[in-house]
Amino acid sequence: xxxxxxxxxxxxxxxxxxxxxxxxxxxxxxxxxxxxxxxxxxxxxxxxxxxxxxxxxxxxxxxxxxxxxxxxxxxxxxxxxxxxxxxxxxxxxxxxxxxxxxxxxxxxxxxxxxxxxxxxxxxxxxxxxxxxxxxxxxxxxxxxxxxxxxxxxxxxxxxxxxxxxxxxxxxxxxxxxxxxxxxxxxxxxxxxxxxxxxxxxxxxxxxxxxxxxxxxxxxxxxxxxxxxxxxxxxxxxxxxxxxxxxxx
Amino acid sequence: xxxxxxxxxxxxxxxxxxxxxxxxxxxxxxxxxxxxxxxxxxxxxxxxxxxxxxxxxxxxxxxxxxxxxxxxxxxxxxxxxxxxxxxxxxxxxxxxxxxxxxxxxxxxxxxxxxxxxxxxxxxxxxxxxxxxxxxxxxxxxxxxxxxxxxxxxxxxxxxxxxxxxxxxxxxxxxxxxxxxxxxxxxxxxxxxxxxxxxxxxxxxxxxxxxxxxxxxxxxxxxxxxxxxxxxxxxxxxxxxxxxxxxxxxxxxxxxxxxxxxxxxxxxxxxxxxxxxxxxxxxxxxxxxxxxxxxxxxxxxxxxx
Amino acid sequence: xxxxxxxxxxxxxxxxxxxxxxxxxxxxxxxxxxxxxxxxxxxxxxxxxxxxxxxxxxxxxxxxxxxxxxxxxxxxxxxxxxxxxxxxxxxxxxxxxxxxxxxxxxxxxxxxxxxxxxxxxxxxxxxxxxxxxxxxxxxxxxxxxxxxxxxxxxxxxxxxxxxxxxxxxxxxxxxxxxxxxxxxxxxxxxxxxxxxxxxxxxxxxxxxxxxxxxxxxxxxxxxxxxxxxxxxxxxxxxxxxxxxxxxxxxxxxxxxxxxxxxxxxxxxxxxxxxxxxxxxxxxxxxxxxxxxxxxxxxxxxxxxxxxxxxxxxxxxxxxxxxxxxxx
Numbered sequence: 001x002x003x004x005x006x007x008x009x010x011x012x013x014x015x016x017x018x019x020x021x022x023x024x025x026x027x028x029x030x031x032x033x034x035x036x037x038x039x040x041x042x043x044x045x046x047x048x049x050x051x052x053x054x055x056x057x058x059x060x061x062x063x064x065x066x067x068x069x070x071x072x073x074x075x076x077x078x079x080x081x082x083x084x085x086x087x088x089x090x091x092x093x094x095x096x097x098x099x100x101x102x103x104x105x106x107x108x109x110x111x112x113x114x115x116x117x118x119x120x121x122x123x124x125x126x127x128x129x130x131x132x133x134x135x136x137x138x139x140x141x142x143x144x145x146x147x148x149x150x151x152x153x154x155x156x157x158x159x160x161x162x163x164x165x166x167x168x169x170x171x172x173x174x175x176x177x178x179x180x181x182x183x184x185x186x187x188x189x190x191x192x193x194x195x196x197x198x199x200x201x202x203x204x205x206x207x208x209x210x211x212x213x214x215x216x217x218x219x220x221x222x223x224x225x226x227x228x229x230x231x232x233x234x235x236x237x238x239x240x241x242x243x244x245x246x247x248x
Numbered sequence: 249x250x251x252x253x254x255x256x257x258x259x260x261x262x263x264x265x266x267x268x269x270x271x272x273x274x275x276x277x278x279x280x281x282x283x284x285x286x287x288x289x290x291x292x293x294x295x296x297x298x299x300x301x302x303x304x305x306x307x308x309x310x311x312x313x314x315x316x317x318x319x320x321x322x323x324x325x326x327x328x329x330x331x332x333x334x335x336x337x338x339x340x341x342x343x344x345x346x347x348x349x350x351x352x353x354x355x356x357x358x359x360x361x362x363x364x365x366x367x368x369x370x371x372x373x374x375x376x377x378x379x380x381x382x383x384x385x386x387x388x389x390x391x392x393x394x395x396x397x398x399x400x401x402x403x404x405x406x407x408x409x410x411x412x413x414x415x416x417x418x419x420x421x422x423x424x425x426x427x428x429x430x431x432x433x434x435x436x437x438x439x440x441x442x443x444x445x446x447x448x449x450x451x452x453x454x455x456x457x458x459x460x461x462x463x464x465x466x467x468x469x470x471x472x473x474x475x476x477x478x479x480x481x482x483x484x485x486x487x488x489x490x491x492x493x494x495x496x497x498x499x500x501x502x503x504x505x506x507x508x509x510x511x512x513x514x515x516x517x518x519x520x521x522x523x524x525x526x527x528x529x530x531x532x533x534x535x536x537x538x539x540x541x542x543x544x545x546x547x548x549x550x551x552x
Numbered sequence: 553x554x555x556x557x558x559x560x561x562x563x564x565x566x567x568x569x570x571x572x573x574x575x576x577x578x579x580x581x582x583x584x585x586x587x588x589x590x591x592x593x594x595x596x597x598x599x600x601x602x603x604x605x606x607x608x609x610x611x612x613x614x615x616x617x618x619x620x621x622x623x624x625x626x627x628x629x630x631x632x633x634x635x636x637x638x639x640x641x642x643x644x645x646x647x648x649x650x651x652x653x654x655x656x657x658x659x660x661x662x663x664x665x666x667x668x669x670x671x672x673x674x675x676x677x678x679x680x681x682x683x684x685x686x687x688x689x690x691x692x693x694x695x696x697x698x699x700x701x702x703x704x705x706x707x708x709x710x711x712x713x714x715x716x717x718x719x720x721x722x723x724x725x726x727x728x729x730x731x732x733x734x735x736x737x738x739x740x741x742x743x744x745x746x747x748x749x750x751x752x753x754x755x756x757x758x759x760x761x762x763x764x765x766x767x768x769x770x771x772x773x774x775x776x777x778x779x780x781x782x783x784x785x786x787x788x789x790x791x792x793x794x795x796x797x798x799x800x801x802x803x804x805x806x807x808x809x810x811x812x813x814x815x816x817x818x819x820x821x822x823x824x825x826x827x828x829x830x831x832x833x834x835x836x837x838x839x840x841x842x843x844x845x846x847x848x849x850x851x852x853x854x855x856x857x858x859x860x861x862x863x864x865x866x867x868x869x870x871x872x873x874x875x876x877x878x879x
Contacts, residue, residue: 352852526696
C-alpha cells in the first residue's frame with residue numbers, strides 16, 4: 001500500500017454519442033483534500049457516479065486502497081470505506097435526523113439482521129450518534145423528520161451521513177450547490193476539520209471554495225483531464241484559464 | 249403434424265387476443281407510468297356491448313362497432329374522472345383506486361345484465377370451417393380473429409412508424425420527458441392513448457364473445473395474462489407486446505395439449521393427467537420466471 | 553400528545569377484543585364471535601401485508617398466495633391424516649395444530665422466499681404485476697390439484713387438535729386467534745423499530761442512499777417479504793380451521809386486493825390500522841349485504857374516494873396529527 005488511496009486509470013464512459021469521460025487518469029493521495037473541478041457539463045458528476053459504482057465504466061480501472069474495485073457494486077464499495085454525498089441531497093425523508101444518522105452508523109457495522117431490540121438503543125448508536133450529530137451541528141434538530149430540514153441542514157446531514165460509516169475516502173459531489181454564503185462557510189469549516197481523519201475527493205464547481213480548501217486539483221473539461229497539480233500551478237495554467245474564460 | 253399446426257393456430261389466436269389487450273396497456277404504463285388494473289373491465293365492456301347489440305340487431309359488424317365505441321368511451325370517461333387524478337400519486341394508490349374500479353364495473357354489469365352469462369353466436373357468414381391443409385379443418389371464425397389481429401398489428405405499426413401522432417406516443421412511451429419537449433398537448437394525448445387502449449381491449453372482448461361466455465369478471469383472467477405478456481415483453485414496448493403475446497399464447501396452448509402426453513410417457517395415466525394439467529396452467533408463469541432471471545426488465549425494455 | 557392517544561386506542565382495542573365474547577354471549581349475539589374471529593384472522597394477514605406495503609414499500613398484489621399456501625398445508629395434512637396415506641410417499645398427515653401450523657408458516661415462508669427472490673429482481677410496476685402473476689400461477693396450480701379437490705376445494709371434517717383446548721369450541725378458537733394476532737402484531741412493532749426495521753425503512757425510502765451507505769437493500773426487502781409471507785401463512789392455517797374448508801379461492805387475487813384495501817382503509821404503515829381496516833371491511837360486507845346484494849357498486853367508488861382523499865386511513869384519523877409512522 002502506497003501513499004495513494006485512489007487511482008483512476010484510463011477511465012472511459014459514453015452516453016450514446018456523448019463522451020462523458022475520456023481516458024481519464026488521476027490519483028488521490030491519502031490525507032489530502034483533492035478537488036475535481038471543471039465547467040458545467042465537464043463530466044464531474046459522471047466521474048463521481050463511476051467512482052461510487054452507480055455507473056459502469058466502458059473501460060479503464062479504479063484502484064481503491066490497492067484493490068481493483070472496477071467491478072464492485074455500490075454497496076460493496078461503500079463497505080470497504082468509499083463513501084459519497086450526492087449533489088442533490090439524498091436523505092431518508094420520512095425518517096428523523098437521528099434515525100438517518102443512526103442508519104448511516106449501522107449500515108457499515110454488519111449484524112443488521114437483528115429483529116428485536118430498538119435500533120436507536122443499540123450500543124454502537126448510543127456511543128457514536130451524539131458525536132456524529134454534533135460534528136455537523138444537528139443536535140438540536142435530531143427529532144425532526146429529515147423532510148422538514150432547511151436546505152443547508154439537509155446538506156449537513158448528507159455530509160454527516162457519508163462520514164458516519166468512518167470511510168477512508170469521502171467523495172463530496174458539489175456540496176456547495178444551492179448554498180448561500182453562510183451555508184458555504186459552515187460547510188467549508190466542516191470539511192476542513194475532516195482533513196485529518198479522512199481523504200476527500202471534492203467534486204466542485206465553485207472555484208473560490210476549491211482554491212481555499214484543496215491541496216491538489218484535477219481539472220476536467222469535456223470528460224478529459226486538462227491539468228493536474230497544486231492550486232498555485234492550476235491558477236496559472238493557461239489551458240485552465242482558457243477553458244474557464246472561454247466559457248464565460 | 250396436422251394436430252400440431254392446428255394447435256399452433258389456436259395458440260396464435262390466444263396470442264392475438266393478448267396482443268390486443270397488451271398493446272394498449274403497455275402504452276398506458278409506458279407513457280403515463282400509471283398502473284391500471286381496470287383494463288380487463290374494458291375487455292368485459294366490449295364483450296357486453298357487442299353481445300347486446302348482436303342480440304338486438306343480429307349484425308356482427310354492428311356488434312363490433314358498438315364494442316369499440318362502448319369501450320373507447322368508457323376508457324376516456326375513466327381517464328378523465330379517475331386516472332387523471334392518479335398520475336401524480338403513488339403506485340399503491342393507483343392499484344387501490346383501479347381495484348375499486350374493477351369492483352364497480354363487475355357489479356354494474358351484474359346489475360344491468362344479471363348474473364347469468366350471455367352467449368354470443370358466431371355470425372352465419374363466419375360460421376363453418378374450411379380445410380386449410382388436406383385433413384386440417386379449422387373454424388373460419390377463429391381464422392377471422394387471427395386476420396383481424398394481424399390487421400390491427402399492421403395498423404398500429406403504421407400508426408407508430410408513419411404518423412406524427414404515433415411517433416409522439418412512441419417517443420413518450422420510451423422517454424416521458426420527450427413529450428413535454430415536443431410541445432404536445434399532454435392531457436389530450438393521454439386521453440387519446442387511454443381511449444385507444446380501451447378500444448383495443450373492447451375489440452378483444454367482442455371477438456372473444458362467440459368463443460367464451462360473456463360474464464361479469466371475465467376481464468380479470470385475461471388481465472393477468474396481459475400482465476405476464478407485458479412483463480415478458482417489457483413495459484412501453486409495442487414490439488415486446490407482439491413477441492410476448494405470441495410467446496404466451498403458443499406456450500400456454502402447447503403446454504395444455506402436449507404436456508399430458510409427455511407425462512404419460514413417464515408416469516401412470518391418472519397421475520400424469522392430474523400433474524400435467526396443473527403444470528400446464530403454470531407453464532407461462534414459469535416462462536415468465538425464466539425471462540425474469542435472464543432479463544429482469546423484459547425482452548424489449550424501453551429506455552427510462 | 554398523540555402518543556398517549558395512540559396508546560389509548562391500542563389498549564382500547566385490546567380490551568374490546570378481550571371482552572367481546574362474554575358481551576356478545578350475554579346479548580345472545582353468538583354469530584358476532586365467529587365474525588370477529590374471522591376479522592382477527594384477516595387482520596393478521598393484513599398486518600403482515602402492512603409490513604410489505606407500509607414499511608418495505610413493496611406493492612405485492614399476490615399476498616393471498618401465502619394465505620392460500622398456509623391453508624392448503626393444513627388442509628392437505630388433514631386429508632392425509634384422515635385416510636392414513638402419505639404425502640410424496642413419505643410425509644404422514646397430521647391434525648395436531650402444534651405440528652401443522654408451524655408447517656404452514658414454514659411452507660408459506662419458503663414460497664415467499666422463492667417468489668420474493670424472483671420478484672425483487674425488479675421494482676415498481678414490474679413488481680406489482682409479477683407478484684400478481686405468481687399468485688395466479690399458484691391459484692391455477694391449486695385448481696389443478698384433483699387429488700385435493702381441485703376447483704371444488706378440500707373439506708375438513710373437523711378442526712386441528714391443540715393440547716388442552718377444543719378448537720371446535722367458538723370461544724377457545726376465538727381466544728387462540730386473539731392470542732396469535734396480538735403476538736404477531738407485538739413482534740411487528742418490535743421489528744419495525746429494530747436495526748433490521750430501520751435499515752428496511754431506509755431502503756424503502758431511498759434506495760440510492762442506502763446503497764451508498766453500504767447496504768444491499770434487496771436482502772433486507774427479501775427477508776421482509778419472507779416474514780410477511782410467514783404471517784400470511786399463519787392466517788391461512790387459522791382460516792382453514794375457521795371455515796373447515798380449503799379452496800383455491802384463498803389464493804385468488806381478489807383476496808389479495810381485499811387485504812390491500814384493509815391495510816389502506818385502516819392506515820398504511822401503522823400496524824394497528826390494518827386491524828381496524830379488517831374489522832370494518834368484514835362488518836361492511838356483512839351488513840351492507842343485508843340491504844343490497846350489489847353493495848360492491850357503492851363500495852368501489854367509496855374506495856376510490858377514500859384513496860384519493862385520505863392519507864393514513866381510519867387509524868390516522870383517530871390518532872390525529874400525522875401519527876408516528878414506524879412506531
